[in-house]
Amino acid sequence: xxxxxxxxxxxxxxxxxxxxxxxxxxxxxxxxxxxxxxxxxxxxxxxxxxxxxxxxxxxxxxxxxxxxxxxxxxxxxxxxxxxxxxxxxxxxxxxxxxxxxxxxxxxxxxxxxxxxxxxxxxxxxxxxxxxxxxxxxxxxxxxxxxxxxxxxxxxxxxxxxxxxxxxxxxxxxxxxxxxxxxxxxxxxxxxxxxxxxxxxxxxxxxxxxxxxxxxxxxxxxxxxxxxxxxxxxxxxxxxxxxxxxxxxxxxxxxxxxxxxxxxxxxxxxxxxxxxxxxxxxxxxxxxxxxxxxxxxxxxxxxxxxxxxxxxxxxxxxxxxxxxxxxxxxxxxxxxxxxxxxxxxxxxxxxxxxxxxxxxxxxxxxxxxxxxxxxxxxxxxxxxxxxxxxxxxxxxxxxxxxxxxxxxxxxxxxxxxxxxxxxxxxxxxxxxxxxxxxxxxxxxxxxxxxxxxxxxxxxxxxxxxxxxxxxxxxxxxxxxxxxxxxxxxxx
Numbered sequence: 001x002x003x004x005x006x007x008x009x010x011x012x013x014x015x016x017x018x019x020x021x022x023x024x025x026x027x028x029x030x031x032x033x034x035x036x037x038x039x040x041x042x043x044x045x046x047x048x049x050x051x052x053x054x055x056x057x058x059x060x061x062x063x064x065x066x067x068x069x070x071x072x073x074x075x076x077x078x079x080x081x082x083x084x085x086x087x088x089x090x091x092x093x094x095x096x097x098x099x100x101x102x103x104x105x106x107x108x109x110x111x112x113x114x115x116x117x118x119x120x121x122x123x124x125x126x127x128x129x130x131x132x133x134x135x136x137x138x139x140x141x142x143x144x145x146x147x148x149x150x151x152x153x154x155x156x157x158x159x160x161x162x163x164x165x166x167x168x169x170x171x172x173x174x175x176x177x178x179x180x181x182x183x184x185x186x187x188x189x190x191x192x193x194x195x196x197x198x199x200x201x202x203x204x205x206x207x208x209x210x211x212x213x214x215x216x217x218x219x220x221x222x223x224x225x226x227x228x229x230x231x232x233x234x235x236x237x238x239x240x241x242x243x244x245x246x247x248x249x250x251x252x253x254x255x256x257x258x259x260x261x262x263x264x265x266x267x268x269x270x271x272x273x274x275x276x277x278x279x280x281x282x283x284x285x286x287x288x289x290x291x292x293x294x295x296x297x298x299x300x301x302x303x304x305x306x307x308x309x310x311x312x313x314x315x316x317x318x319x320x321x322x323x324x325x326x327x328x329x330x331x332x333x334x335x336x337x338x339x340x341x342x343x344x345x346x347x348x349x350x351x352x353x354x355x356x357x358x359x360x361x362x363x364x365x366x367x368x369x370x371x372x373x374x375x376x377x378x379x380x381x382x383x384x385x386x387x388x389x390x391x392x393x394x395x396x397x398x399x400x401x402x403x404x405x406x407x408x409x410x411x412x413x414x415x416x417x418x419x420x421x422x423x424x425x426x427x428x429x430x431x432x433x434x435x436x437x438x439x440x441x442x443x444x445x446x447x448x449x450x451x452x453x454x455x456x457x458x459x460x461x462x463x464x465x466x467x468x469x470x471x472x473x474x475x476x477x478x479x480x481x482x483x484x485x486x487x488x489x490x
Contacts, residue, residue: 021345021348021349021352022394022397023035024345024346024349025349025352025353025394025397025398026397026398026400026401028279028281028401028402028403029279029280029281029296029298029299030279032298032299033298036301036346039342043335043338043339043342044306044308044309044335045305045306045309045332045335045336045338045339046303046304046305046306046335046338046339046342046343047303047304047305047306048301048302048303049302049303049304119147119149119151119193119264120144120145120147122189123144123147123185123188123193124141124144126188126189127140127141127144127184127185127188130184130188132184135170136180136184138168138170139164139170139172139176139177139180140180140184140185142160142163142164142168142170143160143177143180143181143185143194144185146160147193147194147264148264149264149265150261150262150263150264150265151190151192151193151194151195151201151262151263151264152194152195152196152197152201152264153181153194153195153196154196157174157177157178157181158174160177161173161174161177164177181194186204190260190263190264191204191205191208191263192204192205192259192260192263193263193264195263198261199223199227201261201263202223202256202259202261203220203223203224205259205260205263206219206220206223206255206256206259207220209255213255214248214251215248215251215252215254215255216255218242218244218248218249218251218252219252219253219255219256221242222238222242222252222256223256226238226241229241230256232485232486233485233486233488235249235488278403278410279296279298279403280296280403280404280405280410281295281296281299281353281402281403281404282294282295282296282353282357282402282403282404282405282413283295283296283404283405284361284368284404284405284406284407285407286368286369286407289369291361291365291368291369293354293357293358293360293361293404295350295353295354296405299349299350299353300350301346303339303342303343303346304343305336305339305340305343306339309332309335309336312328312332352390352394352398353398353402355388355390356384356388356390356395356398356399357404357413359383359384359387359388360379360384360399360413360416362387363377363379363383363384363387364376364377364379364416367416368406368407371406371407371408371409373432373433373436374433374436376416376418376432376433378418378431379416379417379418380417380418381395381396381399381417384399398413399413399414399416399417400414415432418431418432431475434460434465434467434475435475435478435479437460437463437465438456438460438472438475438476438479438481439479439481441456441459441460442456442476442481442487445487447487447488447489448488448489449488450484450485450487450488451484452484453469453472453473453476453483453484454469455484456472456476457469457472460472
């Protein structure tokens, strides 16, 4: 039986401007530039101010209230007053932004593009020059197409055989695919390509070293027969197995250390790739003992509504009876509102970034003045949120991928955040400071007898940090430091 009832619900819905702002805030400088260029391309009513001497008046009297509702553009009132878009009373600074330092370094976008050959292209070029039968060539090409960016074949041979049958119409056997892999693909350059695991990758490289050198021969035997002992650093077992001196093992390990575990790492994954050059989002200056943060100029573009659209709208405003002109005016209004929204979002983004970096500088002033990581104060997202008045999620978006150019080098903002612990003197210290001490202790340990986590607990206690063993293990993992057994060296 059907029943009818009424329900009242309270809910919050983000306005389009808020969604747009959240997206813009989390972008770092290069992503923001790409987003800005895309918006300029899609919205002809938005343009960058080229002449900022005040002679050009901006078309900037757009009302902050819009005829759009939250559902989109379908409910636009077509009887809007076109004349409200034709006033030029507001000064240019209200719709243009120029709050950045003229001394900011300019970067050339084009210089960030590099061109290179991918691993796939390099291997395909070689396989086509090899003496291989046409039917086998198709299988070899398919194998090459299944290699990952590191040059490994991660898929099972059986899966390749099934795929060749279903997708390529090539019926073959596992033995045949394995033979082509080992006799053709794994013979290609770079040595180690086509390996199915790390051991095979290193073996393929050592086998191409045609040498009678004792160290090379021993390295090959260790990789082939004592790989587990090697990975677990059971050096005594290897010495006893081959009845060798410790110096002989050192020479063999030196050979192995020069082999590459990722032979495809030197190739671009695409023909055109973006160079990983870091463009700082903020610039920190020190002057007379004061820390002065500024936005990178790329984050503060000068934008305005297009004068050309102003003239077009003026033309259409003379004829309000024509349906075609009314439709055109409606389209122009949509673009104008979108441009105004975008300019407001950019201004809010800049304000959010500046308020956040000012709060960080206030909390970490000693670090910026000294450049010593030991002066980094315990700081969490809530501390910055309390100062700025922004939500914690907003602060998280700002610092997630933003860099600052400081007098002591470029730093990732999120690295300035850390929890706090209390030392023996009752002072709050940053966990980053403790990690630095942990790294320092491990770096100076005897590599023949590395310190266990229990020993590290005692060492840090001597420095005034009373930390549990599980906390030491957690910090060690965060620093990518292996356990004592794996840090052992000869």
